[in-house]
Amino acid sequence: MRLFVNITLGGVAEGLIFSSVALGLVLIFRATNIINFAQGAMAMLTTFIAFSVLGKGVGYWPAFLVALACGLLLGGVVQLTLVRPVQNKPPLNAVIVTFGLLIFLEGIAGAIWGNTNRGFPAAFSQKGLVVGKTAVAFSHFDIFIVVAVLALSILVGVLFRFTTVGLRMRAAAFAPEAARLLGVRVGRLLTLGWALAAVAGALAGLLVAPTSVFSPGYMDLILVYAFTAAVLGGLDSPLGALVGGVITGLALAYVGGYLGGSLQPIGALVLLIVVLMIRPEGIFSQPTARRV
Amino acid sequence: MIKIGPLPSWARLPRQPLLRHLLFAVVGGVFFYFLTQSLSDFNNFELGELAVYAIAIAGLSVLTGTNGQICLGQGAFVAVGAYTLAELEVHQSINLALQLLAAAAMAGAVGLVIAVPATRLRGPYLAGMTLLFALALPFLSDKYGNFFGGDQGLTVLPPSAPGSIDPVKWLTWIQLFCALVVMLLLANLLSSRFGRSFRAVRDDEVAAALAGVHVARNKVIAFVVSSACAGLAGGLLALSSGVVNTGEFPLSLSIFILAGMVLGGTGSVFGAWWGSILVVYLPNQWSQSLGNTFHFNHLVSANFAVIAFGAILIVMMLVAPSGIQGGVRWLGRRLVTFSTPTEPAGNISVSLQQAAEPQRSHDGSEAEHPPTDSGAAG
Amino acid sequence: MLEVENLSVAYGAVQALKGVSLRAETGSITAVLGANGAGKTTLLRAISGLVSTQTGTVRFGSRTLTGMPVERIVQSGVGHVPEGGLVITELTVAENLELGAAWRYGRRERARHLNEVYDLFPALKERSSQHASSLSGGERQMLAIGRAVVSHPSLLLLDEPSLGLAPIITANLMAVLLELTRQEDLTVLLVEQNARSALSIANWAVVINLGTVVVSDRAETVAADSDLRHHYLGF
Numbered sequence A: 001m002r003l004f005v006n007i008t009l010g011g012v013a014e015g016l017i018f019s020s021v022a023l024g025l026v027l028i029f030r031a032t033n034i035i036n037f038a039q040g041a042m043a044m045l046t047t048f049i050a051f052s053v054l055g056k057g058v059g060y061w062p063a064f065l066v067a068l069a070c071g072l073l074l075g076g077v078v079q080l081t082l083v084r085p086v087q088n089k090p091p092l093n094a095v096i097v098t099f100g101l102l103i104f105l106e107g108i109a110g111a112i113w114g115n116t117n118r119g120f121p122a123a124f125s126q127k128g129l130v131v132g133k134t135a136v137a138f139s140h141f142d143i144f145i146v147v148a149v150l151a152l153s154i155l156v157g158v159l160f161r162f163t164t165v166g167l168r169m170r171a172a173a174f175a176p177e178a179a180r181l182l183g184v185r186v187g188r189l190l191t192l193g194w195a196l197a198a199v200a201g202a203l204a205g206l207l208v209a210p211t212s213v214f215s216p217g218y219m220d221l222i223l224v225y226a227f228t229a230a231v232l233g234g235l236d237s238p239l240g241a242l243v244g245g246v247i248t249g250l251a252l253a254y255v256g257g258y259l260g261g262s263l264q265p266i267g268a269l270v271l272l273i274v275v276l277m278i279r280p281e282g283i284f285s286q287p288t289a290r291r292v
Numbered sequence B: 001m002i003k004i005g006p007l008p009s010w011a012r013l014p015r016q017p018l019l020r021h022l023l024f025a026v027v028g029g030v031f032f033y034f035l036t037q038s039l040s041d042f043n044n045f046e047l048g049e050l051a052v053y054a055i056a057i058a059g060l061s062v063l064t065g066t067n068g069q070i071c072l073g074q075g076a077f078v079a080v081g082a083y084t085l086a087e088l089e090v091h092q093s094i095n096l097a098l099q100l101l102a103a104a105a106m107a108g109a110v111g112l113v114i115a116v117p118a119t120r121l122r123g124p125y126l127a128g129m130t131l132l133f134a135l136a137l138p139f140l141s142d143k144y145g146n147f148f149g150g151d152q153g154l155t156v157l158p159p160s161a162p163g164s165i166d167p168v169k170w171l172t173w174i175q176l177f178c179a180l181v182v183m184l185l186l187a188n189l190l191s192s193r194f195g196r197s198f199r200a201v202r203d204d205e206v207a208a209a210l211a212g213v214h215v216a217r218n219k220v221i222a223f224v225v226s227s228a229c230a231g232l233a234g235g236l237l238a239l240s241s242g243v244v245n246t247g248e249f250p251l252s253l254s255i256f257i258l259a260g261m262v263l264g265g266t267g268s269v270f271g272a273w274w275g276s277i278l279v280v281y282l283p284n285q286w287s288q289s290l291g292n293t294f295h296f297n298h299l300v301s302a303n304f305a306v307i308a309f310g311a312i313l314i315v316m317m318l319v320a321p322s323g324i325q326g327g328v329r330w331l332g333r334r335l336v337t338f339s340t341p342t343e344p345a346g347n348i349s350v351s352l353q354q355a356a357e358p359q360r361s362h363d364g365s366e367a368e369h370p371p372t373d374s375g376a377a378g
Numbered sequence C: 001m002l003e004v005e006n007l008s009v010a011y012g013a014v015q016a017l018k019g020v021s022l023r024a025e026t027g028s029i030t031a032v033l034g035a036n037g038a039g040k041t042t043l044l045r046a047i048s049g050l051v052s053t054q055t056g057t058v059r060f061g062s063r064t065l066t067g068m069p070v071e072r073i074v075q076s077g078v079g080h081v082p083e084g085g086l087v088i089t090e091l092t093v094a095e096n097l098e099l100g101a102a103w104r105y106g107r108r109e110r111a112r113h114l115n116e117v118y119d120l121f122p123a124l125k126e127r128s129s130q131h132a133s134s135l136s137g138g139e140r141q142m143l144a145i146g147r148a149v150v151s152h153p154s155l156l157l158l159d160e161p162s163l164g165l166a167p168i169i170t171a172n173l174m175a176v177l178l179e180l181t182r183q184e185d186l187t188v189l190l191v192e193q194n195a196r197s198a199l200s201i202a203n204w205a206v207v208i209n210l211g212t213v214v215v216s217d218r219a220e221t222v223a224a225d226s227d228l229r230h231h232y233l234g235f
Helices: A002-032 A039-055 A060-086 A091-113 A140-162 A164-174 A176-181 A186-211 A220-233 A238-259 A261-278 B017-038 B041-067 B074-091 B096-118 B125-143 B167-190 B193-203 B205-210 B215-241 B251-264 B271-294 B298-319 B323-335 C040-047 C070-075 C093-102 C107-120 C122-126 C137-149 C167-183 C195-201 C219-224 C226-233
Strands: A128-131 A134-139 B002-004 B336-338 C002-011 C014-024 C029-033 C055-060 C078-081 C155-159 C187-191 C204-209 C212-218
Touching: A002 A039, A002 A134, A002 A140, A002 A164, A002 A186, A002 A220, A002 A238, A039 A060, A039 A091, A039 A186, A039 A220, A060 A091, A060 A186, A060 B298, A091 B125, A091 B251, A091 B298, A134 A140, A140 A164, A140 A186, A140 A238, A164 A176, A164 A186, A164 C093, A176 A186, A176 C070, A186 A220, A220 A238, A220 A261, A220 B125, A238 A261, A261 B096, A261 B125, B017 B041, B017 B167, B041 B074, B041 B167, B041 B193, B041 B215, B041 B251, B041 B271, B074 B096, B074 B125, B074 B215, B074 B251, B096 B125, B096 B215, B125 B251, B167 B193, B167 B215, B193 B205, B193 B215, B205 B215, B251 B271, B251 B298, B251 B323, B271 B298, B271 B323, C002 C040, C014 C040, C014 C055, C014 C187, C014 C204, C014 C212, C029 C040, C029 C167, C029 C195, C040 C078, C040 C155, C040 C187, C070 C078, C078 C137, C093 C107, C093 C137, C107 C122, C107 C137, C107 C167, C122 C137, C137 C155, C137 C167, C167 C187, C167 C195, C195 C219, C204 C219, C204 C226, C212 C219, C212 C226, C219 C226
Parallel strands: B002 B336, C029 C187, C029 C204, C078 C155, C155 C187
Antiparallel strands: A128 A134, C002 C014, C002 C055, C204 C212
16 A cells, blocks of 8 residues: 555656646647657756756756756747748658757767766755655655646646737637737747747756656657657647646556556557547547647 | 650660569669679678668658658667567577568567557657657567567577578678568559558548548558568568667667658658668768767767767758659759650659648648649659 | 739639739728639738738738738738638637737727627627637627727728628628728728628629629629629629
């Protein structure tokens, strides 16, 4: 029972990290019909930048903010320079461009920081909390993960639901031509959407790094887990990404806890197959929003 | 511009695609026979590798260029083929041809498992799933180290050559023979009923379905063909590398193969050879000589190939999505026109521009597609 | 005043407009008539910048619209109600209207302008918090028009607003349009297949056939010309 509780707690924290990456994937997908396969690699790059900033001895939180700011910038630049030219081409072109960017960024990071496994500091203690007299596998850092990802989700929710920019972004995503006819600068909003998605990714990068080996490829698996989470949630639903991330995190935690960690990727593959066979449109998809 | 008058009948290419493809394969075979005679052992080894990667690329090219789907984990299917051949060799000594067929069949079967769920919906599902597959596969050999040989991997003996034939040359012949046969089969597949329905699905799934094409089945078949090609390539690769372990099939292999396809010309079976040159030479020889010229430090050297492949993927997509073979055809049309309308050779390819249905553009028309992109076929 | 001069548009090899010229006086309603595929929709899309033009210019007041991006054309006072309305079904009725007003008015003023639209189309007020997907065809058309007029454009391009609507609803829509042009200096370009109802409120009529203007005259004159009606307008 204790094992089960610990695995569950770990799964929730891990799952919220997937949610954060999945949220980035969904924001981009529903605005542009593109899955950004470089989402993880972009987060990796911003986390390495934070790593270098930390090396200058400025402390954790400035480095944290630098990473988020670099995410914002990187997302916007990638959209403007690489994605915009393939925006109205067949979707495969965008897949290839973002996939190329994935490997390109990993190569660049390897060339600058090396391909060795490093450690990345955590914002808070990673030692398990003690509840009553029993230690549980849930640390201050895990609490930080929960708070940070939920705060991000709420911010995104408020932005979309209650602000004019959010209204414009939704309009641009659902009906670009109608939005333009209402004076919405769709092109700019797409850039902004990529920038925001990259911030969500940058946050995930910072949250993952202390819990795993830290090397240029450390976000690869996180990306595909987040993809699984996003498909589970419906690919175009931010709420679905959040819930899908937690479900995926839990499922993989149980696979890892009871069957062995090296089966987690296979577990994710099986989960994805099951989702596509049983409910391919995901849990939270709005049927009207889906442009198949 | 060179204008050439009506060719005499003996100089024209056969009208039937089957005969024409067979003619190309035979000419290719003769060419390669004499080439292998004049090359050193090492160069023959490289030529064999070229043939192997050309198989994997050609399969992917058919999938992407003519069926509008993509596999981001072609390297993982290569691994499936390599492990299949190695397992067969370890546990049971059977005929080499059967081993290679088994490698292709196993990869095709795995492809079936991936494709059936992923092709139920239109969208990025297959791309994401194949990427997940490529990343997940190495963990299987970690988990089941006894069966897959762990980090050491499995050893494969090179095939024994009959008579006094040089074993390296024999293996190269096997690999070249397989490549020519696969390309012949793929070219014929594309000019058959299947090829037409592949393209119909790529161009417009709804219209294809209305015309009686079973869209999901069609996509699954194309994916299985592509996976089987990768599996065969994996089997052949195992023969020449002598050992099969997970280190040989990193994610970057899948990316190299994809970049090879894009560079060679998506949808072009012949273009696979161009891409294969890149996959064989860029990570090793070219990286080294560039590194020596520009004095790369060891970190840059270690990462040069992936950076270059990433850059190639991006730049080709932005600048020249129809690849080298697209450029060759364009040049060919520019320089030579036949005054009789002979059917162009290798009429099996399309540019990636056409590789999927035109997406809705903001003005509701397709005018944004530059006309040069749609003319790359043929 | 709207001035269109020598406008040509092609989709690939298909020439949709061949040198179309027309003028529309400020405060007038101009009916653009013609058969299916004549180029009426293309004309509107070219004016609002949704399709790029080969030749020709579009001037509105002192501005040249040609070559400007759609958003900026809209922001210089051009409202376009596209064919079918294109209401954003994922948003609520109020959100659709907010979006139409957002480029021009701040948050506070928007409420007032939304209320003006609700006065024009009371049916929308009842459904303001519902998703636009729940609206009937007529209500969608009202929302599409309301969304375009909420920002008080000076030029309104209407593409088949009566398509698929019951005659009574069409009559209501036309009455609202007439009212709008009387209240403010609104210039309207009204594309209709239903020539009869369009001519009933229009001051001017332009008949387009195969991408060229064949007739351009007062609405009453066109309505009275039976040859013309038989040839191009089918009534």
